[in-house]
Amino acid sequence: MKKIILYLILIVTGLMTIAPFLWMISASFMYDGHASVYPPRFLPDIFTTIQYERLFSRIDLTKNFFNSLFLSVTVTVISLFLNSMAGYAFAKYRFGGKEKLFKFLLSSMIIPAQVTMLPLFLMLKNLGLINTYFAIIIPGLANIFGIFLIKQYVMSIPDSLIEAARIEGASEFQIYSKIILPLATPILITLAIFTFLGTWNDFLWPLISLSDNSMYTLPVALANLMGEHTKDPELMMAGSVITIIPVMVVFVALQKYYIKGIMLGSVKG
Amino acid sequence: MNNKNLKYSAMLFLSPALLAIFAFFFLPVLAAFVMSFTDFDIYSLNHLWRVRFIGFENYKKLLDDPVFWKSLFNTFYYVIIAGPLSVIVSLCAALMLNSKLIKFKAIFRLTYFMPVVTTLVAVAIVWRFIYHPRFGLFNYLLGFLGIDPVDWLGDPDYAMPAIIIMTVWKNFGYNMIIFIAGLQNIPEYLYEAAILDGANKFQLFRNITLPMLAPTMLFVGIVTMIGFFQIFTEPYVMTQGGPLDSTLSIVLYMYREGFRWWNMGYSASIAFVLFIIIFLGTIIQFKFQKRIFG
Known part of the structure; x- marks a missing residue:
């Protein structure tokens, strides 16, 4: 019962x-x-399928789809590289002030990103980068949560592996690329999903920093489209499906890693 | 290889990420702080020399700004209701999915988690139609419970509750996963010993599950609160802050002042008030939860 x-x-x-x-x-x-x-x-x-045909032909959501795809992949690849190097350094090297620096970075995670957006906008505007792909890529180069996640994982890799490689004459970068990265693959996949989904789903910053229809990511294009089509649920639902399907596919295919990542992120948070 | 070289390598590994974070996170935070004491506006955008320091004027103006107070009230209303509500739903879902009576856990877990990963803008658009007063799915389902149709997003009294309901639907799966992990970390023998001592179900929950979940609870509470204070997309897409500013949030107001009207100095002061609120909220949770759960 x-x-x-x-x-x-x-x-x-x-x-x-x-x-x-x-x-x-x-x-x-x-x-x-x-x-x-x-x-x-x-x-x-x-x-x-007329709604989908309209979206891809007349409204040209194709461009926005590829903006989203390109930016999400690019930000993921670059930030994975920078975060993993930093995470590795925090996990396996000894240098003065390391603990303090790491604690400082962690505690600054409570600063809401919105605080940075006004100066960031002005900064990128003066560099002529507003309304370009760089406006999205630059703030996404590295992030503290990613460094934290990698560090937690890499700490569990035994030091002896690194020492052995050093004795055999491997360079420090070789140790990172040939030993640490392969062993850290699970957490790299996790972080890759987080970053990909985060960039794909992001709204406020792309809304601020991209100003042309042809530059918009899917969420911004969709919100913009909503303004003109408040009475067309059929069209808007087709747009929502196109936006949601890629993240669902990524998630369902790699959910094991995603869920592990959340659990790891919550331990000692 | 000697220590000095190792330190040098560490710096090489660290510097790209740290430079990026410094230049595009910490520097903007400092700049925003400075900006909040200036009259930076649309005329300053291309003429930086026009910017003047005006001390605490922006913050003083905030105190006299009824729209700001409204956005503050709305955001607190949202966080105080939606926060605990979504945590409770998450905990209930986690407890059910942790029960030994249940099979197919992975499927339920996957289903409940689905809204978490989906794009907020798309989901908000879907819900905008679900809340349609005449054709919406929501009123249709409420009809089975004998509840008359409600103009969810068009009525100032119902717009915020509507957003809260959607938020709980969208987010409960995330904390549920964290709670499941927390529950699985509680050693089985604690329950067995208590049952031998004659403890009932409620006592088990109150005296073992809750205290053992305390660290998880603190984490979930803080992360949820920080996230919820930053609410922007839901009102932007579903109500544009209306009707009658009833869903205008702090970030939406900041966005409007800063990027619609280009009152960037004023907008920066709003952003900093948000930061201070989140900071204080985090400290309060640390103190408060320690007292409750020991």
Whole structure:
């Protein structure tokens, strides 16, 4: 009996969690006006892909899709490189003031990013980088959470491996690239997912720093489109599907790493 | 290899990331602090020499600005309701999924987690239509419970609750995962010993589960609070801060003042008030939670 009630609650919660997604997908395959009905439809009455065709041809969301993809991949690759080097240094080298520096970095994580946005905007504007890809890439070069995550993981790699490599004459960079990086692959994947999803989903900073339709990332383009199409749920749902599908694919494919990362990030946070 | 060379390598490994963080995070924070004491506005954008220091004028102006107070009230309303609510939902979900009676845990976990990874802008747009007063899914479901249709996003009394409900839906999966990890770290023998001593279910929860979860609770509380104080996208996409400024948040107001009207000095002072609030909130949670959970 108790078991049945428990399952019932879990299933109802599950349905409530996915209902908005089901409705979104269903409405995205409808003709104009067919989603504005009572009661709401969970299946299209007449199936059509016209909303997607409109988005890709007339509205040209393709460009925005590739902006998002390019920026998310670029930021992920670069920040993974910088964060892993710094994380490794914090984990395995001894130098004066290391603990203090690390504590200082960690505690500055409570500073909300919004504080930096006004000066960052002016800085990039003076460099002529507003409304370019650099406006997104530069603030994403490195981040404290990433360094923290890598450091936690690399600390568990035994020092003896590093010592042995040194005795055999490996350079410090070789140790990092040939020993540490391969051993740290799981956490690198985790951090890569975090960064990719974070960049893909980010809204406020791209909204501020990109000003042309052709430069917009998907979320900014979508929010902009919403302004003109408040009465077109079918079109907007198709846009939402296009925005959400890539992150869902990445997440479902690599969820094991993602969830481990959250748990690791919460230990000793 | 000697110590000096190792130190040199450490610096080489550290400097790219630290330089980036210094130049594009710490420097802007300091600059924002300075800016908040200036009259930086649209005329200063291309003529930096026009900027003047005006002391605490921006902060004084904030105190007399009813819209700022409104945004402050709204943000606190949101954080104080949505924060604990989402933590409670997360904890309940984690407790259920930690039960030995349940199978298919991975599927439930994956489902509950789905909203967390999805793009907030897209999800906010979906919910904007779900809250449609006539055709929306939400009112339709409430109809089964005998509740009359509500104009969720069009009514100043309901717009913030609507955003809170969506927030809980979007975020509970994240803390749920952290709670599950916390629950799995509680050693089984504690429960076994207590059951031998005749403890009931509630006593087990109150005297073992909660105290053992205290560090997790502190982490979840602080991270959730910091995140929720920065609410921006939901009102921007769903209500534009309306109706009647009822969902105008601190960050939305900061964005408007700074990037719509280019009152950047004033906007910087709003950003700093947000920072101070988050800072104090973090300290209070540290003190407060220590007292509750020991």
